[in-house]
Amino acid sequence: MTALLEMRGISKAYGSVQANAGIDLTVTAGSIIGLLGENGSGKSTLMKILFGMVRPDQGAIIFKDAELAPGSPRESLRAGIGMIHQHFTLVNAMTVADNVMLALGDAGFWLDRNGVAERITQLSRSYGLGIDPDTVVENLPLGARQRVEIVKALMRGADLLVLDEPTSILSPPEIEGLIGVMRKLKADGRAIIFITHKLGEVLSVCDEVVVLRDGKVSGRTPVAGATRQGLAHMMVGRTLAEPPQRASRAPGPERLVARNLSARDSAGLARLQDASFSLRGGEVLALAGIDGNGQQELCDTLAGLFPALAGTILLDGTDVTGWSSKARLTAGLAYIPADRSDTSLVQSMSVADNLALRDVAEEPFSRFGWLDAAGARTLVEQRTRQFGVRMAGSDAAIGTLSGGNQQKVVLAREIGREPGVLIAFQPTWGLDPGATRFVVDTILALRDRGGAVLYISSELDEVLSVGDRIGVICEGRIAGITDRADVDIVRLGLLMAGAHSQAAAA
Amino acid sequence: MTVAAIMPRSPWRGGLAWRVIQSVVWSLVITGILILMAGKNPLVAYQHIVLGAFGSWDRVIVGLNKAAPYMLAGVGVALCFRGNVANMGSEGQIAMGGLAASIVALIGAGALGGLVLPAAIVAGILGGAAWAAIAAAINLWRGVHEVLVTLMMNFIAWLIVAEFLHGPLGEMDAGFPQTPMFDNAAWLPKLVARTDLHIGIVLAVLAAIAAHGVLWHTVIGFRWRLAGASDRASHYAGVSRARSVLGLMITSGVLSGIAGSIEVLGVHYRLIEGFSLGFGFNAIAIALLATLKPLWVIPAALFFAFLETGALSMQRQIGIPSSLVLVIQGLSLIFVLCAVGRGGRKV
Numbered sequence: 043m044t045a046l047l048e049m050r051g052i053s054k055a056y057g058s059v060q061a062n063a064g065i066d067l068t069v070t071a072g073s074i075i076g077l078l079g080e081n082g083s084g085k086s087t088l089m090k091i092l093f094g095m096v097r098p099d100q101g102a103i104i105f106k107d108a109e110l111a112p113g114s115p116r117e118s119l120r121a122g123i124g125m126i127h128q129h130f131t132l133v134n135a136m137t138v139a140d141n142v143m144l145a146l147g148d149a150g151f152w153l154d155r156n157g158v159a160e161r162i163t164q165l166s167r168s169y170g171l172g173i174d175p176d177t178v179v180e181n182l183p184l185g186a187r188q189r190v191e192i193v194k195a196l197m198r199g200a201d202l203l204v205l206d207e208p209t210s211i212l213s214p215p216e217i218e219g220l221i222g223v224m225r226k227l228k229a230d231g232r233a234i235i236f237i238t239h240k241l242g243e244v245l246s247v248c249d250e251v252v253v254l255r256d257g258k259v260s261g262r263t264p265v266a267g268a269t270r271q272g273l274a275h276m277m278v279g280r281t282l283a284e285p286p287q288r289a290s291r292a293p294g295p296e297r298l299v300a301r302n303l304s305a306r307d308s309a310g311l312a313r314l315q316d317a318s319f320s321l322r323g324g325e326v327l328a329l330a331g332i333d334g335n336g337q338q339e340l341c342d343t344l345a346g347l348f349p350a351l352a353g354t355i356l357l358d359g360t361d362v363t364g365w366s367s368k369a370r371l372t373a374g375l376a377y378i379p380a381d382r383s384d385t386s387l388v389q390s391m392s393v394a395d396n397l398a399l400r401d402v403a404e405e406p407f408s409r410f411g412w413l414d415a416a417g418a419r420t421l422v423e424q425r426t427r428q429f430g431v432r433m434a435g436s437d438a439a440i441g442t443l444s445g446g447n448q449q450k451v452v453l454a455r456e457i458g459r460e461p462g463v464l465i466a467f468q469p470t471w472g473l474d475p476g477a478t479r480f481v482v483d484t485i486l487a488l489r490d491r492g493g494a495v496l497y498i499s500s501e502l503d504e505v506l507s508v509g510d511r512i513g514v515i516c517e518g519r520i521a522g523i524t525d526r527a528d529v530d531i532v533r534l535g536l537l538m539a540g541a542h543s544q545a546a547a548a
Numbered sequence: 549m550t551v552a553a554i555m556p557r558s559p560w561r562g563g564l565a566w567r568v569i570q571s572v573v574w575s576l577v578i579t580g581i582l583i584l585m586a587g588k589n590p591l592v593a594y595q596h597i598v599l600g601a602f603g604s605w606d607r608v609i610v611g612l613n614k615a616a617p618y619m620l621a622g623v624g625v626a627l628c629f630r631g632n633v634a635n636m637g638s639e640g641q642i643a644m645g646g647l648a649a650s651i652v653a654l655i656g657a658g659a660l661g662g663l664v665l666p667a668a669i670v671a672g673i674l675g676g677a678a679w680a681a682i683a684a685a686i687n688l689w690r691g692v693h694e695v696l697v698t699l700m701m702n703f704i705a706w707l708i709v710a711e712f713l714h715g716p717l718g719e720m721d722a723g724f725p726q727t728p729m730f731d732n733a734a735w736l737p738k739l740v741a742r743t744d745l746h747i748g749i750v751l752a753v754l755a756a757i758a759a760h761g762v763l764w765h766t767v768i769g770f771r772w773r774l775a776g777a778s779d780r781a782s783h784y785a786g787v788s789r790a791r792s793v794l795g796l797m798i799t800s801g802v803l804s805g806i807a808g809s810i811e812v813l814g815v816h817y818r819l820i821e822g823f824s825l826g827f828g829f830n831a832i833a834i835a836l837l838a839t840l841k842p843l844w845v846i847p848a849a850l851f852f853a854f855l856e857t858g859a860l861s862m863q864r865q866i867g868i869p870s871s872l873v874l875v876i877q878g879l880s881l882i883f884v885l886c887a888v889g890r891g892g893r894k895v
Contacts (some may be wrong), residue, residue, distance in 0.1 A: 347783055368786035377784075385780040395770070400785045408767045 046233050047069040047092075047202055048121075054087055058183045061087040062098070063257040070204065074224060074234045076265070078241075079275055080538075081333055081500045084257040085237055092235075093125050094118040105202070122196025125204045128211070130177050130187050138190050139175035140161060145194040156199075156451035165196055169226045184309070185216030185393040189223065193520075203227065209243055210334060211311070221247050239332045241270045241539040253277055254432045256474070260496045274535030274546035278502055294323025296359070297494035298344070298375070298463045303353035305339045305518075313339040315352070315518040321463065328509025329520065332538055336518035337498050337517055340378070341467045344496070345377040358462060371400060376461035378452055378490050380468035382445065386452045389441035393433055394422045396440045397455050425454040429484070463494045470504065482508055492509025502534070513536050554640025562768035564839055570852070571883030572645030579876045583868065593658065593868050600861020601854035607861070609745040613815055615853035617642065617824070622838065622845040623752075623759045630763065631772040631796045632779075637683050637698030638804045640705030641676040645805030646812045647709050648675025650727055650819035653812070654717065657731035664734045669809050676805020677798045679705060684797035688790050702828065713821050725821035727770030736814030746814035752849070752859050755803055759842035763823050772796060776886035789859060833881050852877060 048067040054062040062084045069075050079085045090096040092103060097113035104110070111117045121153050137157045146158070159175035166173040171189040179187060188208060195203055205224075209217045224234055224247055236248060245265055253261040253276040260275035297373060298321040301527055305314040307498060313336045321327050327384075342348035346367035355363045363371055379385045386398050397417060398407040406417035422436045431450045433443055440448055449469065456464065466485055470478040484507070489495050497508050498515070505512060506529065511524035514537040522537045524530075580590035601611055621638040628635035649672030654663045683701050687694040712718075713725035730789040763769040775782045775792040782789065807827065812819050834852055838844035859873035 359776065366786060367784075371786070379784060380778070384778050385784050388777045388781045390777050391773075398770070399781065401772070402785075403767050408770075411767050413765050413767065413770060476818050 044071070044107075045069065047104065048104040049088070049092065050102045052091055052103075054090060054096065055089060055099060060257045062091070065254070065257070065259055067252060067259075069233045069235060071233050072228055072231045074228055074236055074247055074248045076244040076251040077235055077237045077254065078244065078251060078273065078503060079238070079254035080277060083254040085254055086206075088254070088497075089125070089206065089235070089237065092118070092204065093123060094439070096258070106487040112466075114331050115139070119198060122199050122201040123204070124198060124200025126188065126191045126206065126208060128206050128208075130191055132176060132187055132190060134180035135178065137176055137178050138173055138182075138193070141179060142191060142194055142197055143177070146197060156243060158226065161197065162193055162315050165193055169196075169223055169230075170461040172225060176305065183216070185213070185219060188212070188220065192223065192227075200232070201233070202233045203235070206237045207239070208236075209240065213311075217243070223442050239539055241273050241536070244273065245270070255279075266524065270536055270539075271532055274532050274539060278531055278535035288409075294492055294494070296322055298496065299322050299346065299354075301356075301414070302341075302355040303340070303343055303355070304351045305336075305343050305348060306351055307339070311496070313518050314343060314350075314353075317515070317518060317520045319523060320514065321496055323462070323492045323494045324489060325510040326489050326495040326508055327511050327513065327523070328499070328505040329513050329514035329515045330502050330505040330534060330538060331498070333500045336517050337467060337515055340497060340515065341377065341379065341465050341496075344465055345375065349377060362366050368400075374462035376456040376459060376464045378456050378464070378466045378469050380471055382448050382452065382472075385446055387440050390439060392437050393426065393431070393440055393443070393451055394418060394436040396451055397425060397436075399423050401455075401459075412495075419516075425458045426451070428458065430480070444477075446473050446480070449473060449477065449481055453481065457484060457488050460491075461488075461493060463496070464488060465496045465498075467498045468500070470499070470501070471495075502538075516540055554672055565844075568837065568839065568844075569886040571887050572880045575879035575882050579872065580881055582875065586739035586868070588595040588866070592866065593872070594795050596862035596865050596868075597855065599858070600865070601858030603861070605743070607857060609740075609743055611850070611854040611857045612745060612749045614857060615849045616746075616752040616814075617747075617811050617827055617873055618830055618834055618850035618852055619752035619845055620755055620803045620807040620810075621800075622834035622849050623756050623842050624734070624803035625831045626835035626838060626840045626842055626845055627759055627763065627772065628800050629798045629835060630776045631792055633793050633796045634695045634827035635680075635683075635698050635797060636695055636832065637680060637701055637797075638772055638800060638807075638831045639824070639826075640698070640702035640783025641679045641801045641804035642808040642811070642824040642827050643702075643705040643709050645801075645808030646674035646819060646824055647705075647712060647808070648805070649655040650673050650717065650730070650812050651712075653730040653734035654727060657734060660733075662733055664731065665736070665813065668734055668813060669806065672809030672813075673802050673805040676803075676808060677801035678817045680797040680804070681794065684794050688793055693792075706822075707818070710821055713819065717819065719818075729818045730813065732737035734813060735817055736810055745817075746810065748814050751806060751810065753846060755806070756842050756846050759799075759803075763842060768795065782882050804831075807831075814841070823839040830877075833877060836882055837884050839884070884886055 045068050049065065049067040052062050052065045061166060065088055066311045077085055087096060093116055094113055094115040102109055103112065105121050105123065130305060133144065135491060139155055139162060143153060143158055144502055162173060163174040165171065171193060173186065173189055179190065213222060227234060238244060238264055245268065248265050250262065250264050251268060251273060252259060252478060254275065283395055301318050303314050303317040304312065307313050317340060319327060343350050346365055350363060354361060357370065357373055357375055362373065383389060401407055406414060406421050408414050409417065427449045431454060432447050440451060465484065469481050469485065473481065485495055485497065499505050509526055511523055511525055512529050514521050516533060516538055517540060583590040583593050600607060602608055620641060623637060625638055649668040651666040652671040653664060656667055660667055667866065683697045686692050686697045710725065714729065719726055719728045736748065739745045739747050739750060763772065769820055771787045772792055774785060774787055775789065808824055811823055816823055830852055834845060834848045838848040855873050855876060859870040859875045863870040
């Protein structure tokens with residue numbers, strides 16, 4: 043069979059980061075290619091280049107035997123490439139037919155609602171999509187909305203569909219349904235690039251797997267004969283560095299314990315499922331995991347910002363499950379959220395105000411309800427000096443500081459209080475190597491002073507270099523916690539790719 | 549969109565105060581062109597506005613009395629908008645405050661002796677605060693958007709006032725929906741003896757100064773500013789949205805309630821249908837003109853008030869309709885919003 047799509051030697055650099063380095067990808071008509079890779083391995087960049095949203099530095103895209111003009115989404119659409127994003131591009135208040143008409147765009151002056159509805163019904167019947175053109179989108183479950191996106195792409199004449207982590211928001215029966223639809227599309231001669239983190243899905247539906255790592259193809263293999271272990275190794279495979287040497291210390295007392303935590307998001311989807319762990323003083327428990335597997339909910343639930351549906355949280359032996367975030371903070375639980383731009387810092391406020399953010403009602407920031415700028419100044423100066431914050435002055439808006447200095451302000455606030463327990467969620471996200479080093483060292487210094495640290499990151503290397511014990515969070519479950527010395531990298535990869543749930547389901 | 553996002557940077561040059569003054573000047577220039585097109589001399593028109601506003605002590609006093617309720621309500625709105633609470637309900641809070649003060653002034657006359665005036669003001673405060681608290685509660689616990697609740701409750705408040713005036717409180721044979729005149733003891737004291745200038749303007753300036761102090765120098769004000777800047781950061785900092793919304797709305801209700809009270813107790817000495825018509829909406833415009841700074845509400849409210857008294861006089865003198873003032877007010881507001889407005893940046 044001839045190639046429908048050929049991407050040849052695609053390269054793209056963002057500054058000093060080589061997002062794609064000479065990637066070749068071939069897709070034949072009537073096949074499903076699984077595209078695997080950790081966060082930051084270059085999948086999104088490659089797909090953005092394919093769809094014309096990003097112009098590659100080098101390389102060519104040949105689609106249906108013709109070279110595709112780079113950097114033109116319109117061109118890619120017209121050629122027949124359809125992309126189903128993780129986040130839907132639907133107008134919720136409109137019907138399915140209206141949404142499809144919006145996507146068709148150049149439909150002339152008069153709307154042909156009946157004609158469009160007719161074609162939607164036909165497509166829905168032939169692929170088993172179960173879509174009624176007259177339903178209002180907001181009344182549809184997420185799985186059906188995704189099928190509306192597929193209908194949109196098909197109506198535009200897409201011969202190649204890119205599905206970007208389509209199963210991450212679906213319940214198991216909906217995933218089954220989607221896989222059925224994918225098989226029918228394939229039987230009809232269309233090709234699919236299926237981006238996912240879940241090895242089980244890859245093995246059940248794909249013909250070939252391409253694995254990216256650090257912007258390069260680290261492996262490609264036909265699915266027939268591939269094993270989970272092999273795929274996991276291609277995904278995370280690396281020579282494991284020696285565990286960092288540190289003076290052996292007796293494990294401290296148990297500081298933070300989570301037992302069978304469960305939580306749901308506002309859409310009712312389970313985000314945490316029976317998550318349990320125990321954390322002692324003087325150690326870092328580092329959790330690896332693909333983004334969006336319940337990390338945010340775990341941190342927020344522990345910090346008291348998100349309600350737990352079930353389960354218990356013990357802080358120094360006290361049940362704090364029902365406590366407010368403020369009470370937990372006072373009891374010694376500090377929290378560095380992942381989002382610096384709008385959660386842990388307020389960009390329009392000054393450095394001093396941001397240092398006071400969570401403690402404004404306490405001395406020295408205020409006395410008897412009145413802000414005490416003079417009293418706070420000593421502390422602000424001491425903390426910013428101690429954590430090496432470079433700024434024009436403590437009155438400068440935090441938004442004028444570099445990312446690294448912003449994060450130092452967060453550290454100054456959260457670690458400066460000498461907490462018994464620290465939750466650090468992606469604390470080095472978006473920082474340059476120097477600032478990353480500083481953040482990690484500061485957190486490890488807290489650990490050496492006897493603090494307990496829960497460190498969560500989607501950067502596997504960071505997890506491996508920071509953690510005294512390593513675990514994985516996947517689909518809201520915590521699994522495979524082991525000592526750093528006993529880490530089995532392939533097993534870690536399997537757990538990150540959902541081996542836990544698939545083992546449970548099998 | 550956050551309400552405070554109405555007020556960030558813009559490509560206009562110069563300090564904020566300078567930009568506001570420029571905006572006002574531009575609105576006067578454009579209105580001048582409109583007057584010219586209507587065949588009148590704009591300089592003469594403006595001269596009569598100034599004379600009407602400041603031509604005599606009596607005129608100044610009328611303007612100051614008018615500015616007082618604008619200032620009080622404007623400060624409340626400015627605080628709410630700062631805290632990202634889009635409170636459109638000052639209008640209704642003023643009406644309910646005036647109604648409550650009037651009821652106490654009428655019923656308590658004699659029985660309360662000299663205490664009838666403070667009792668009436670307290671009633672006005674409670675009336676305005678309660679009306680705001682109901683709106684806040686509906687917003688917080690029934691999830692109805694605050695703009696919708698507060699706006700709709702204005703109409704209810706007007707109708708309740710009308711109902712009282714056409715029913716139990718109405719003056720017999722007056723031919724107009726109003727209450728009988730209050731007892732002397734319930735009249736707001738004069739600031740200057742033998743003039744109409746009541747103490748309202750002093751209360752209003754003090755309120756603006758106090759609001760400034762609370763906003764910038766107290767823990768509560770810090771939390772309000774935080775609530776206005778970021779929902780997520782507030783949540784992370786343990787600031788409850790319910791508490792800041794309730795606090796801000798009740799503060800606005802208290803200030804609007806005082807505004808309604810001084811209007812009935814200090815100007816009309818009775819409750820009249822429509823006594824506060826448009827006050828609350830003007831307060832919103834004034835708060836925006838003041839770029840949500842409580843202290844700047846003082847000049848903004850004076851500007852609106854003197855413009856209105858001046859225009860009425862201009863209409864009497866040279867026949868240019870006083871509704872021209874609406875054009876000036878509207879244009880200066882649009883210019884201010886453009887001058888300090890988005891420019892593509894977050895707060």
